Amino acid sequence: MSESLRYIQAVNAALTWALDSRTDTVYFGEDVALPGGPFGATKGLHKRFGSDRIFDTPISETGFLGMALGAAMTGLRPIAEIMYADFSFVAMDQIVNQIATIHYSSAGRWKAPLVIRMQQGYSPGACAQHSHSPEAYFAHTPGLRVALPATPDDAYQMLRTAVVSDDPVVVAEARMLYPTRGPVRTDAPVEDIGGARVVRPGADVTVVAWSRMVSAALDAAATLAEEGVDVEVVDLRWLNPLDFDTVAASVARTGRLVVAHEANLTGGFGAEIAARAAAECFADLRAPVARVAAPDVPMPAAPALQAVVVPEAATVADAVRRTVRA
Amino acid sequence: MGLPEDYRLMARIRRFEERLAALKDAGEIPGSIHLCNGQEAVPVGACRALRDGDHVTATYRGHGWAIARGVDLTGLFAEMMGRDSALCGGRAASPYLSDPGRWFVGENSIVGAGVPIATGAALTAQRTGSGAVSVVSIGDGAMNQGNVHEALNLAAVLDLPLVLVVENNVYSEMSRIEDMVRVRQLAERAAGYGLPGRVVDGNDPDAVAEAVAEAVDRAREGSGPSIVEAMTERLVGHYSGDAQHYRPAGEIAAAREREPLARIRRAADAGLAARLDAIDAEVADEIEAAVTAARAVSYPDPATAKEHVYV
Ligand SMILES: Cc1ncc(C[n+]2csc(CCOP(=O)(O)OP(=O)(O)O)c2C)c(N)n1
Ligand SMILES: [Mg+2]
Numbered sequence: 001m002s003e004s005l006r007y008i009q010a011v012n013a014a015l016t017w018a019l020d021s022r023t024d025t026v027y028f029g030e031d032v033a034l035p036g037g038p039f040g041a042t043k044g045l046h047k048r049f050g051s052d053r054i055f056d057t058p059i060s061e062t063g064f065l066g067m068a069l070g071a072a073m074t075g076l077r078p079i080a081e082i083m084y085a086d087f088s089f090v091a092m093d094q095i096v097n098q099i100a101t102i103h104y105s106s107a108g109r110w111k112a113p114l115v116i117r118m119q120q121g122y123s124p125g126a127c128a129q130h131s132h133s134p135e136a137y138f139a140h141t142p143g144l145r146v147a148l149p150a151t152p153d154d155a156y157q158m159l160r161t162a163v164v165s166d167d168p169v170v171v172a173e174a175r176m177l178y179p180t181r182g183p184v185r186t187d188a189p190v191e192d193i194g195g196a197r198v199v200r201p202g203a204d205v206t207v208v209a210w211s212r213m214v215s216a217a218l219d220a221a222a223t224l225a226e227e228g229v230d231v232e233v234v235d236l237r238w239l240n241p242l243d244f245d246t247v248a249a250s251v252a253r254t255g256r257l258v259v260a261h262e263a264n265l266t267g268g269f270g271a272e273i274a275a276r277a278a279a280e281c282f283a284d285l286r287a288p289v290a291r292v293a294a295p296d297v298p299m300p301a302a303p304a305l306q307a308v309v310v311p312e313a314a315t316v317a318d319a320v321r322r323t324v325r326a
Numbered sequence: 327m328g329l330p331e332d333y334r335l336m337a338r339i340r341r342f343e344e345r346l347a348a349l350k351d352a353g354e355i356p357g358s359i360h361l362c363n364g365q366e367a368v369p370v371g372a373c374r375a376l377r378d379g380d381h382v383t384a385t386y387r388g389h390g391w392a393i394a395r396g397v398d399l400t401g402l403f404a405e406m407m408g409r410d411s412a413l414c415g416g417r418a419a420s421p422y423l424s425d426p427g428r429w430f431v432g433e434n435s436i437v438g439a440g441v442p443i444a445t446g447a448a449l450t451a452q453r454t455g456s457g458a459v460s461v462v463s464i465g466d467g468a469m470n471q472g473n474v475h476e477a478l479n480l481a482a483v484l485d486l487p488l489v490l491v492v493e494n495n496v497y498s499e500m501s502r503i504e505d506m507v508r509v510r511q512l513a514e515r516a517a518g519y520g521l522p523g524r525v526v527d528g529n530d531p532d533a534v535a536e537a538v539a540e541a542v543d544r545a546r547e548g549s550g551p552s553i554v555e556a557m558t559e560r561l562v563g564h565y566s567g568d569a570q571h572y573r574p575a576g577e578i579a580a581a582r583e584r585e586p587l588a589r590i591r592r593a594a595d596a597g598l599a600a601r602l603d604a605i606d607a608e609v610a611d612e613i614e615a616a617v618t619a620a621r622a623v624s625y626p627d628p629a630t631a632k633e634h635v636y637v
Binding site: 060069098145 | 381383431442443444446449453460633635
């Protein structure tokens with residue numbers, strides 16, 4: 001069975017599933033209970049599940065992420081919501097020093113089965129402190145799983161996978177994708193963690209993207225098809241566990257690689273993909289790997305400035321053209 | 327419990343720390359260690375109020391809490407020696423060890439970070455109706471960390487069964503408390519969270535036990551968190567190798583008069599003194615046996631260095 005849902009509704013459906021099917025889950029964050037979440041992700045959940053299962057916290061990201069860890073270590077399966085990914089920075093100690101390390105540092109004796117749900121990326125007029133795409137920080141941290149769903153169906157499937165995972169998972173959604181609509185397989189079995197996906201097959205060049213840049217890559221591919229360039233698009237989906245095999249297999253077919261993300265260039269996860277490709281796909285590559293990313297500037301708020309900073313389909317298309325002509 | 331079992335437990339902690347310092351000097355402990363000599367009455371008194379299933383979270387200065395909670399001595403020594411201990415396989419060492427088998431959520435080497443985590447253990451107790459409480463120890467300096475503030479307010483609004491024990495040894499590393507805060511007692515801050523706060527003599531296990539028991543009872547019956555500030559003193563440096571030039575002349579000598587073991591010794595009549603001597607001898611043997619057993623634990627297999635990053 002598949003339902004047509006908006007991305008944000010798919011998130012809501014996954015959370016409903018989690019609270020309904022697993023009695024060890026609890027959900028908390030700012031304005032998530034009675035208000036239903038600043039973007040409506042938790043609409044109706046408090047009414048259905050009550051304050052025992054879903055409740056509001058003070059504006060204390062460090063406090064409640066640490067609470068999520070302690071609760072996870074002692075038997076609950078918390079899902080904690082960070083309203084904007086930018087706010088995770090005030091709680092980096094709990095994420096990096098605590099949540100990510102306890103399983104390893106206890107030789108596996110403690111587990112931290114928790115989910116940190118957040119939404120990221122720019123939106124028109126949003127300032128530098130509400131526009132970060134921090135996925136590389138999390139992917140850099142051993143011990144964390146990192147999910148970036150690009151479609152309503154993945155918003156549903158990957159969040160459910162995150163909930164059942166015994167590892168801590170950062171699920172970073174894209175606020176700009178919330179209104180997008182698509183089919184969601186609400187009766188599908190819960191998927192295993194990980195796995196990239198070829199979302200458009202093509203022969204000439206591979207574009208690896210995640211989150212909002214997947215649709216930008218698909219749009220670019222449609223434009224380029226008219227110019228006779230056949231683009232294969234890989235939705236990376238999970239930065240950890242990383243499915244590089246799918247990327248390498250695609251590059252083996254196309255011989256060219258472009259990596260696209262919204263986060264700024266330097267130290268972005270695209271650098272990791274490019275480095276792996278250099279190490280593992282050298283013989284297959286017929287052109288240098290290209291990276292599409294925001295330039296290294298804090299995100300400006302004015303749409304006129306965002307227009308030249310935020311990578312879009314046209315930015316991807318330009319990079320692909322340069323790569324196929326190289 | 328009370329005497330002489332409190333004495334035994336405090337003596338065990340003291341002897342452990344003294345032996346550990348000697349092992350450090352002998353090069354058997356690779357990392358940094360933070361000893362709790364002089365502060366033993368706090369964990370011993372506090373843990374008297376606890377039962378199985380109650381969680382304890384401490385700091386890098388947490389060996390006393392681990393021992394008071396019944397964590398295996400051999401495991402502790404082996405862990406700190408960088409061996410493949412049954413506690414954390416050598417991955418945590420002195421400042422970050424833990425033991426789920428003894429409900430010891432563990433130490434933390436980030437100042438204050440254990441308080442939010444202990445708040446989570448309290449959340450589990452509350453949501454599952456287990457009746458357990460979560461006790462967390464921090465130092466006086468940690469009261470100035472944002473994570474402690476956030477967690478206290480969070481635990482307060484959720485009425486969580488959390489007890490915060492502040493071990494006020496008047497120093498954060500090398501800095502005096504007078505230069506760090508503008509309140510006379512840290513427990514005064516409890517009012518800012520709408521919580522009860524008490525100051526107790528942290529060198530008296532009975533006083534600590536009484537105050538913590540009151541806080542634990544309150545937590546168990548669903549009335550929420552409390553803060554207990556235990557006034558105490560470090561007899562040794564902040565860390566191994568701290569020359570303590572910053573401490574005024576005579577301060578440590580005076581502290582030796584007030585420390586919990588000396589106090590019991592001074593008040594003891596001849597009969598009790600003989601019993602305490604016997605306990606000291608038993609504890610010394612026990613610690614020596616643990617050191618010997620720890621030395622027999624192998625070092626971790628380097629081939630396992632990448633294990634346990636993920637479940
Ligand atoms: C976030 C953080 N900042 C600084 C340090 C370094 N540091 C370790 S212990 C300590 C002093 C803590 O003092 P207090 O809380 O009074 O505890 P005590 O050491 O006296 O037991 C400091 C500053 C740290 N470990 N973590
Ligand atoms: Mg101190």
